[in-house]
Amino acid sequence: MIIINLDVMMAKRKIGLAELAERIDLTQANLSILKNGKGKAIRFSTLNRLCSELNCQPGDILEFKEDSK
C-alpha cells in the first residue's frame, strides 16, 4: 500500500495547507484529501508541483508499505 507523507514534508518545510494549496494551484479540500491518504490516485502534474514547491523527491512524499495480511 502507498503511504502519503505529505504532512511530514509540510512540517519539515514549515508550510501550511492553505499556503501550499495556493502555491500549487489546488483547492484546500483536494490537498486535504491527498494529505489524509484518502485520494485514489495522483496526477504526475500534481506530484511535479508538490516536489517543486517542497523541494523534495517523489520518494519523500510517497512510500510503499507491505499490506499486513
Added chain:
Amino acid sequence: MKEPVFSRILKYMLYAAFVVGLVGAATLPFTIDRFFFIFRTAASLMPGYRAAILPFLMAVAVPCLWVVLEMIFMLNTIPAQPFVMRNVKALYRIGVIFFVLAAAFFLWCIFYYFSIVIFAGGFLVVGSGLFAFTLSELIRAAVVLRTENELTI
C-alpha cells in the same frame, strides 16, 4: 453540465405521458365502455370479462406510471450529476417492475384468457427488464469510475 435539448424534450414527453397515464388510469372504469369497441365486443362475448380486465389494467397501469416517474427523476439528475447510486437503484427497480409486469401478463394468459398479443408482450417486457438491469450495472460502473476520478488529485 448543460442539459441537452433532447433530454429536455424527453422530459416533457415523460411529464405528458405521466399526466395522460394518470388521468387515463383514473378514468378507465368510466371510459372503457364508451371508447373501446373491442372491449364492448369482448365483454359481450365473455361473461366476467369486465370484472377481470379492469383490475388487470389498473394493476398494470400503476407500475407503468411508477416507471415513468422514475425516468423523470433520473432525467432531472442530468444537469448536475447523473452518475449517482440513486439512478443505479432506480434502474434496478424499473427492471424488477418489468419482470413483475411480465409475470402478470403470463398469469393472465395461463389462468384467464390466452392472447398471443399479451403472451408475446410478456416476452417483450422481460427483454425490457433485462435491459434495465444491464443499464443499472453500467451506471454502477460509471459511479465507481466517477468516484475514483474525483479522488484523483
